[in-house]
Amino acid sequence: MTRGAIKNSLFPLLGVAVILVVWQLYTDVFAISRIVLPSPLDIFDACAANWDALLRQSWPTFSESVLGFLLAVVVGIPFAVCVASSRILNLTLYPILIATQSIPKVAIAPIILVWFGLGMQSKLVIAFLVAFFPIVVDTAAGIRATPPALLELARSLRASPLQIFLKIQFPAALPFIFAGAKVAVTLAVIGAVIGEFVGSVSGLGNLLLSANSQLDSALAWAALVWLSALGILLFAAVVVAERIVMPWSDAGHR
Amino acid sequence: MGAATREDICSGALTPRASVPFGHFKDVHQAFAQSGRAPLVAIENITFDLQAGHLVTLLGPSGCGKTTFLKIVGGLLSASSGTIQINGRDVQEPQPDFGVVFQQANLMPWRTVLANVLFPMEILRRADAEAVRAAKQMLTLVGLAGFEHAYPSQLSGGMQQRVALCRALIHKPKLLLMDEPFGALDELTRMEMQDLLLDIRRKTGATVMFVTHSISEAVYISDAIVVFSRRPAVVADYINVDLPYPRASEMRYLPAFTALEHRAGRALGITR
């Protein structure tokens, strides 16, 4: 990490620190009930006291989100390739995709639970469903945005359709694919938690719900903090993957 | 300058193989269909011959159909009518043994300089160790040794255009088609690139068809200039450039040079 990057990450940390201090002072000075709004120190205590439970419950949520996301990548990219390269498939599939996307996932979550049960599969499916759309839309957009001059160059050498796809269209679409993946991975966590809210026996969403029902607000908030940490971690993983897969993307401005 | 020397060149004084033209274009006509209107005639009638080993420039006003004609010669566009022959065979589809350079370098940002140069060899399934060696040699020739593993975004516009030139030449094309390749460069870089092109052509013996807007560029690099008229294009003049080789920048001030510029300007209708 360069000195500039360290400096840049100091500012958000400073922002968070200011919010935490104001929050703590507010709850202390106005003597806010811990049930209504636990203070940052309360939440920290809850994290420390329940770290093993939090860690244990993170695992199902983590694997549901990651597997749902990966499934969306594995299914979504080929789907997008078909849609982007065939007019007929585009006309047939795109309206269906948009129609399904406009159904609120919270509304179909109960149905999916009926189909896939209370276990991990149902959450995985919901995470997959929410992550699928941004991956498909961005991948298709990326393939369509391939510079025409590069396609002409390939044509002048009589490249085969497979060569054109592998050597030009796919790499040209990579920045778009990663943009979609960043959105998708955070959505996947939300999808997994929606599934856990609707019906589950484990996971951070489950923990949050049960802490709430016992009026243990500090623990509920701790689960929330844990969840956002999970989201940030997965987002960061995609960013790292992007840097590895596309080393050229930041080569120009070093 | 003019008819007498023109005859000399056509009779083979500079080109030993001039008897059989390398490229033969006869009555090439191109009209583009327009919805709801009469078709747009880009090229009315283009007829000329291209000698092997020659560098011929197409000079003409903007929008007159130079790019269109170049694409037709490259097989990227099929003409509405006319004969387009290269090496005695009709061109109807893209020819892998041609090289193409566009106004923009059009490098692939995800490939290093070396990998960009090797792209045609990969498509033609000839990217072996020998090709890598040849690519490195070409990059050295254009002054890019040491940049093999840089990405295009790390290069200046002139450097990118040199990479594009290497990429067009790596598979030893019989014909190099260049569409205003130096148009986006500054004057100084442009003159450097002209010398580089002349140098490369001397070393490879490639036949080149080169599109430009610049009269002085056309005179400086060419063996012959085909002047296109305004749309619909016909050949307004065919100018043999009998300046000696090696060309050097001082020649730009010779009376013979300016006389050729003047003639081209007259053909374009900008001087009298």
Ligand SMILES: Nc1ncnc2c1ncn2[C@@H]1O[C@H](COP(=O)(O)OP(=O)(O)OP(=O)(O)O)[C@@H](O)[C@H]1O
């Ligand atoms: N695919 C196309 N469909 C319809 N019209 C076209 C097409 N390609 C070119 N034209 C028209 O043909 C004419 C010649 O275009 P062309 O690009 O060949 O000009 P040019 O001489 O290369 O111009 P410039 O010097 O500005 O690059 C223009 O009027 C253009 O609008």
Ligand SMILES: [Mg+2]
């Ligand atoms: Mg043009």
